[in-house]
Amino acid sequence: MDYFKKYKIIDYDFALVLMVIGLTVIGIMSISSADPGSKNKQIAGMALGIGIMVFLSLLDYMWFVKFYIICYLTNIVLLGLVLSPLGSSTNGAQRWINLFGITFQPSETAKILLILFYAQFIMKYKDKVKNLGFIVICLLFLAVPLLLIASQPDLSTCIMVMIIFASIIFVAGINWKIVAFVLGTAIPLALFIIYNAVQGESSILHDYQQRRILAWLHPEDYANSDAYQTLNSMMAIGSGQLYGKGYNTNEISSVLNGGFISESQTDFIFTVIGEEFGFVGACLVVALIVLIAIRCFMISMRAKNMAGQVIAAGVGAWVGFQGFLNMGVATGVMPNTGIPLPFVSYGLTSLISVYAGIGFVLNVRLQGNKYIIGRV
Secondary structure (H helix, E strand, O other), X not given: OOOEOOOOHHHOOHHHHHHHHHHHHHHHHHHHHHOHHHHHHHHHHHHHHHHHHHHHHOXXXXXXXXXXXXXXXXXXXXXXXXXXXXXXXXXXXXXXXXXXXXXXXXHHHHHHHHHHHHHHHHHHOHHHOOOHHHHHHHHHHHHHHHHHHHOOOOHHHHHHHHHHHHHHHHHHOOOHHHHHHHHHHHHHHHHHHXXXXXXXXXXXXXXXXXXXXXXXXXXXXXXXOOOHHHHHHHHHHHHOOOOOOOOOOOOOOOOOOOOOOOOOOOOOHHHHHHHHHHHHHHHHHHHHXXXXXXXXXXXXXXXXXXXXXXXXXXXXXXXXXHHHHHHHHHOOOOOOOOOOOOOOOOOHHHHHHHHHHHHHHHHHHHHHHHHHHHHO
8 A cells, every 4th residue: 555655664763652652651650549440541542542653653644644624624523522412521611522432532632633734734835834824824724623622611722732833833934023923922912811810800811710820820829729739739749859759659648648639640640740759750751751842843854844844843842832831730830721741641532642643753754764865
């Protein structure tokens, strides 16, 4: 089949694969401590994710992105179904759907589907990337899924999707004047939102969004409400000291065992790592996230075409920036947004989606190597 190509095993990026698997193993160990009942599901998700990653790494990504319109429409349909009777609600947010007995979160699959869509779309019109009109068209395509995600509501995923889009457009070669304009607009806008949040009743933020910003700025005033998780998370991470309290610790002093950390297997999994594996374990996770992201960006620079550059850079931004957001929340650096730590947090949709992304990156690397050798 022409959409499978022959590659040399020496060109396969085993370093990237080992870093991804190592990070997932750390996640499974942490999930086992936080919620033992979820461990086996996560192991099954890892096995399925690795299988999908290997399959996609051998599949010609140029064949796959030919169906970029289908990727976009599938994304819209899945996000739309969340708001239909098929959608299910948890903690006031409707973010999941149940199809054929399988429950999954379309906002997670949206990230890889949008990356694949823009990979082909931008390559098809790469000569127009520096044109402001083209950027506006790209934003219009982005607006539909963003509105559907925001209506769930899921502000953290909206932010993450916008960061991925910004990274993709930057790598594609956007005009620096547009970059300067966006930064000149976004930074004052962010400061205005924070200012608006502290001025009593906000006219642009939902109540829960305003409370989260205020809890981030003044956690001591919200110690028993919105800042409760973050303060306990910081306490747990600090109590781990250098080497941690030990894997699956049964210490009475454990903040996790005391039940003071909710969602410890998902959004606050970094808290478990900090408490049980200490500063050393936390640094290892940070290092792996950073190295995976850097590896993806390096592969992007060696890609044979624009589509490959967009895919690798998009996945790199996804892993790197989402990891920063998650760990930032757990350590109080960022407001509480509720977003999973890639490869580590419990959640099969998130895990399998990011493994699929790495699969495409591996294929970009394989084809990039052949392209460089061919040129030499």
